[in-house]
Amino acid sequence: MKAPRSQKPPEGSGIAPGMQAVNTYLAVANVRASMAFLEQSIGFTPTLTLADADGQPRYAEMRKGSTVIMLVRKGDATAPGGGAAALYAYVDDVDSALTRARNAGAGCGVPEDTDWGDRAVSVTDPDGYRWVLATFKKLVPFSAPPATEPSE
DSSP, rough: OOTTTTTOTTTTTTOOOOOEEEEEEHHOOOOOOOHIIIIIOOOOEEEEEEEETTSSSEEEEEEEEEEEEEETTTTTSSSGGOOOOOOEEEEEEEEHHHHHHHHHTOOOOEEETTTSSEEEEEEOOOOOOOEEHHHHOOOOOOOOOOOOOOOO
16 A cells, blocks of 8 residues: 555654655665666555756655655765755654764754755764754655656
8 A cells, every 4th residue: 555645643742744754765876777777676666756957857756565665866965964865754743853863972963944845964873874864844745756657
């Protein structure tokens, strides 16, 4: 069953509608090609995209059941974490979570309000894993997912 973006999370959880508490956030060379791969090979469905000024997807969400994979362009300086792979974790208050992460010894970035409605910050845990901590703030309209071309 497809988990729509409009699905309501628990009140005050900081989780964006239709998302899980922790989501896979992959940094990929080509968002459109990765969308096609996930759709054609594993059965994920493209549900949301955010295009750049040239109309190329710079962010996408792919879903299969309740699982969400977030795709971002590798090295995209406008993305949380600078376009690096991470676990994307929703928290009730990103600024408080950032303080707790810093006090626990994490390497921390600067929080920002994203184009897709989250307030987010990248932190690196003591083992070197990257996490994006985020709090959902507002629903932002997204473009329809681009059509994928069949592979030859």
